[in-house]
Every structure is written in C-alpha cells, then in structure tokens.
Amino acid sequence: MAEISSLAEARGKSRPHADPVPRARWLLLASAKGGSGKTTTALNLAVLAANKGLKVALVDMDSQETATKWHMRRPEEAPRIRLFTVPLEKADRAIQQVDLAEKTDGLDVVVIDTPPSIDEHPIQARLLVERSDFVLVPTTQGLADVESVREWMGFLRREGANAAFVLTRTQRTYGSFQEARSLLLKSGQLCPMDIRQLEDVQSTHKFGVGICEIRRAKGVEDFEGVWDAVCHSMGM
Numbered sequence: 001m002a003e004i005s006s007l008a009e010a011r012g013k014s015r016p017h018a019d020p021v022p023r024a025r026w027l028l029l030a031s032a033k034g035g036s037g038k039t040t041t042a043l044n045l046a047v048l049a050a051n052k053g054l055k056v057a058l059v060d061m062d063s064q065e066t067a068t069k070w071h072m073r074r075p076e077e078a079p080r081i082r083l084f085t086v087p088l089e090k091a092d093r094a095i096q097q098v099d100l101a102e103k104t105d106g107l108d109v110v111v112i113d114t115p116p117s118i119d120e121h122p123i124q125a126r127l128l129v130e131r132s133d134f135v136l137v138p139t140t141q142g143l144a145d146v147e148s149v150r151e152w153m154g155f156l157r158r159e160g161a162n163a164a165f166v167l168t169r170t171q172r173t174y175g176s177f178q179e180a181r182s183l184l185l186k187s188g189q190l191c192p193m194d195i196r197q198l199e200d201v202q203s204t205h206k207f208g209v210g211i212c213e214i215r216r217a218k219g220v221e222d223f224e225g226v227w228d229a230v231c232h233s234m235g236m
C-alpha cells in the first residue's frame with residue numbers, strides 16, 4: 001500500500017539535515033473540491049503544532065476568510081498562531097510576507113489554507129506547490145469528491161509535488177469509505193489516518209480553537225495521527 005511515510009526521502013524536498021539554517025516547513029492544504037475539510041484540517045493542524053511549542057503561521061488565501069474569522073474568535077490565552085490573510089491571486093505577496101516574518105521573528109511551520117478554486121489559478125498553484133514541503137489534499141469519501149481530487153492529484157504529480165490525500169468527514173462503517181481509499185490509492189499517496197465526521201469538530205469553528213483544546217472532545221487522535229504523518233513527510 002502506498003502510504004505517505006516514505007515520501008520525504010523519496011522526493012528529497014524536505015531536508016532536515018541539508019539546510020545550514022533551520023527553515024520553516026510549509027504545509028499546503030489544497031483540493032479543487034469545496035467543503036472537503038481544507039480549512040478545518042488546516043486550523044486543527046496549526047493548533048496542534050502551536051500546542052507543541054512550535055512557532056506557527058496560518059495563511060488564509062480564501063476570500064471567504066473562514067480561517068481569519070476563526071482566528072478572530074481565538075481565545076487570548078491560547079497558544080499564538082500568526083495569521084496572514086492574502087487572496088490566492090496574490091500568492092507571491094503572501095510568500096514574501098511569510099518569508100519576512102520568518103526572518104524577523106522566526107517560524108517553524110507555515111500552514112496554508114486555500115480556496116476550492118485553486119485549480120483555476122495554475123500560476124499561483126505552481127508557486128505555492130513549488131514552495132511547499134508537503135501538499136495535503138483533503139477529500140470526503142463521496143465518489144464525486146474522490147473523482148475530483150484524483151484529477152487534482154494528477155496536476156500535483158506533474159508539478160513534482162510531495163503530496164498525499166487525506167480522507168475527512170469520514171464514516172468508516174460505510175462501504176464508500178473503503179471504496180474511496182481504494183480509488184485514491186490508485187492515484188497517489190494516502191494519509192494512513194483519516195478524520196471522522198464528528199459533531200465536536202464543528203465546535204472548533206465556533207470557539208476559535210482546535211479539537212485538542214476542547215476537553216474530552218472526540219477526534220483528537222484523528223488530527224494527531226494526520227499531524228504525525230505530515231511531520232514525518234516534512235522531515236520534522
């Protein structure tokens with residue numbers, strides 16, 4: 001089974017020992033399909049990283065600004081996440097701004113949330129893919145979503161991206177879950193952990209937190225598992 005654990009070495013994009021100066025790892029959340037869990041995954045992974053003591057930037061490139069609104073609700077006492085709100089059309093400017101912040105304040109992880117229309121912006125998509133250490137492609141287990149992201153993965157592979165699908169909002173007992181896994185594995189790498197459809201996940205949006213910051217919430221292990229897999233793939 002092609003899973004993501006060996007990707008970092010295979011693609012040589014993450015280079016934990018090669019950089020003379022430690023450099024922030026860039027994680028791009030991108031899927032041509034709307035409502036696939038990009039923002040929810042992006043903000044939960046950013047929170048996990050921040051709670052592990054890492055300096056985290058969250059880049060919101062979606063004009064709906066869902067991640068920005070979430071950030072405004074974030075409690076003051078919660079670990080800090082630096083926010084950049086820059087539309088996808090200005091991806092070059094976003095990269096410059098984050099680079100400058102890394103130089104002046106230091107950053108460990110940059111998490112980028114993108115709009116569903118990213119496939120209609122190949123120039124910006126290429127810029128971001130080229131810059132990112134890893135591209136995570138969230139999808140639900142619905143057939144239409146799976147078909148759409150398989151096409152998108154074709155683009156990412158042609159661009160030489162270090163990328164993997166992650167199944168989100170899953171219902172593991174449904175037949176469509178295994179069908180989706182099988183189909184996705186035909187087109188690329190698949191994160192070994194999926195993220196279940198859980199009511200508690202909705203609360204993260206409401207309160208500006210990540211699931212790991214809600215006491216006794218369900219789903220922490222789902223996001224933790226995805227984060228661990230992503231870290232491995234980014235050489236962290």
Ligand SMILES: Nc1ncnc2c1ncn2[C@@H]1O[C@H](COP(=O)(O)OP(=O)(O)OP(=O)(O)O)[C@@H](O)[C@H]1O
Binds near residue numbers: 034066198199205
């Ligand atoms: N694991 C989950 N369990 C329950 N609800 C979820 C889960 N993940 C996402 N959702 C909900 O599904 C909806 C879509 O999720 P989200 O906004 O993260 O997707 P998106 O890909 O960013 O969407 P868009 O393409 O519109 O930006 C939201 O209402 C969100 O709260």
Ligand SMILES: [Mg+2]
Binds near residue numbers: 038040062113114
């Ligand atoms: Mg979104």
